[in-house]
Amino acid sequence: MSLEAYASAKRDEIHTDVLLQARQACYKARDAFYSCLEKHSDKKPTEIGSVGLLYPTECKPSREDYVQNCRVSWVKHFDRQYCKTKRTQRLLDDKETRRGV
């Protein structure tokens, strides 16, 4: 497609779910879900989210809220990031309990 054709074509639809309001709502829902996870970290995770993230049933409503407010690819991105930070944290904390290993 030539440049002129691109410039003149009518492209008016805007993805509003990435604009400021939507982003902030998504971040809020995400933070609520993750804090719920932290709060119930002692419970056994039975539900499965995306990319292998497990969470207990107590957090199911906040999970649904989170998934509704954010795009699927964003949910996967944040979940992956969360798992990574959790894993590195676990590795860092574990140092004290496993000396010499």
Next chain:
Amino acid sequence: MPIYRFIFFSAKHRFAHASNLLPRFGSSKRIQSCGYTKSAKNNYYKKPTGHPVVNVETQASRSSGAYFIPPILLGFGGLLAFLHYNDERRAVKIGKDSYTGSDTAVAPIIGGPFTLVNSENQIVNEQDFLGNWVLLYFGYTSSPDIGPDQVRIMAKVIDTLEAKKNLKVLPVFVTIDPQRDTPAQLRAYLKEFDPRIVGLGGPVSAVRQMAQEYRVYFKKVEEEGDDYLVESSHSMYLIDPKMKVVRCFGVEYNAEQLSKEILKELKKHQVNA
């Protein structure tokens, strides 16, 4: 007759002597051989036979080695001298200038001409930016977290530089997701950060060409139909008024550090120009 007897007797005597001696020698020899074979068998066997041969050999090598050693040494010395000379020739002397005259850009030469469409649906090329300092960022509107953060930092830097130092730097946002980021989308997105940010998009081929010139890596990941993320290097380029890339900043810079660095580059450029 007595002569024969004498000879015979002497022979016998001799033989008797010999026979007397023989057992003794034999026994001693046997003892000797026992002792030696047990401990240093090779030496015992080799020594009496090897000596003359070894002697001859060493003598032979010494005489022929004497012929070989000086040339070898000379050759080695010559090689060392050549290497030393080569090193001196190739080394850039301390204090002397580098090969290129201007060294405002320590990075490889990146950048080049481009032709894109801005958020007002106008066709824009790099000539339109000549004469301005430009802070260029390659991103996309559907970025979950890094994109918005970087654009926010860019807006803050522009504000800081203009308010405190009265320096105008033009912020430009080029989308690496041109299929979803239409001019209208760019306009709506960038308006929320700063109205001065120029958004550029266009057909995929034009964007890809510009990204190649600026050595920007971008790739669609997590694709699920229309919903995907674009992996990229998330770096900002500082471009001088002659459209030459001066510096590249990664995500590790926050707004204050970035404004400080940009100020440094601007001052350096004013000193040189």
